[in-house]
Amino acid sequence: MNDTFTLGILTLGQSPRTDVEPSLRGILGDDVRFVQRGGLDGLSEESIADLAPVEGEPGIETCVLRGEGEPKGVCVAKRHLLPRLIAAARELETQCDIFFLLCSGEFPALKEAVPRLIEPIAFIRSVVATVARHSHLCVIGPESDMAAAPMQWQPYAARVSTAISSPYDGKERLFEAARRAQASGAEYILLDDMGFTVEQRQLVRNVSGIATLNATSITARILREFL
Template sequence: MVNGKVGVLTIGQSPRTDVTPSIQAILGNEIQIIERGGLDSLTEETLEEIAPELSSTTYISRLRNGKSVKIAKDKLLPLLQQELTALEEEADVIIMLCTGDFPTLTTTKPIIYPDKVLSHSLQAIQKNGNLGLIIPLEEQRESLIGKWKNLKMDIFVEVASPYEESDIKGAGEKLKKKGADVIVLDCMGYNEIQKQEVKQVFGGPVILPRTLTARIAAEYVL
């Protein structure tokens, strides 16, 4: 018996078989997940339409074939709004599957933004100290530091992609040496295994956006 419907909106292509099982495990089988993606209308031949330029705010996500893709935010937004408008017709609440900010998106349904969940959660539990970020792309460094400045914590950043082979454990070790008190894996692509790899070498709290956000959604629908 289905007791509710949660929409999952990825900035890449749906289905996100690498992420939604984590969300479903927290929501339980009574909740139906409905997926859409900002790039669902694109093919491998037309993906160049969303390629970043030097001045672009760049995101990274996953295609349905398992490959990762870099995305220009300004080119993504109209496509994302189109999919969101369709998704709100089917879902009770929507999870944005990206830790970026999307203030221009409009919807008639409640939407859970992981970046807001993360920042407010850290404000509530970590009043001071040093924040360690593990991020997917070097070109995101400055924009993500800017996003977290409101916490008034010293910020240390290491780069390790959740989608390509990278040294996530090494990134955790470096952040520990720099003096981080808490680490955020700042992308919905990071998974539970990668979190544990970081936690093994770090020893302190490691925040995984996909599971934190899913727990907020569960509180809303269950």
């Protein structure tokens, strides 16, 4: 292994994810080198728009980068994204010590194609089950994910409710989601999108007064064990 540990970051959208780098760096430290690839790297806004789901087709929200590197949420069809993700993952695999998917969802075909890829969802489920097995969990995430969230998280909590906010919707939308979680009587909150930063987690915690889990922070703390 090289003197500097190299961590690969595979994002669904475009890289580098400068919006979440500080959250990862704050836990992993400065001695880790990040190498990033994305499923939408190299595509123009027009090309990405062509990947949008057709009416009635499920989509997945991800992040593209504006001119100044500012993240913007977009929705693309999973069938278009998957081949590009597999190609990006195979390239990334040759350039790092370990690499992980910057997403809290599951992609069985991606994992089958690139078995060494770490999918954080296994970590996140274990943590949620440990604290919320007998409690009310409110899941906060993008609108495209929230219809399926209760069924996905029901095995790991006694009760599941949801509140809609994407990491890219702005502070006011996240504030509203935190208030909704508080009004629901939730005992725990999960920020179920790897785009949420430690600052956004703290905002939700402060507004709601509820213990708040962040998928990104959970993943980074476990990845630190590999260093």
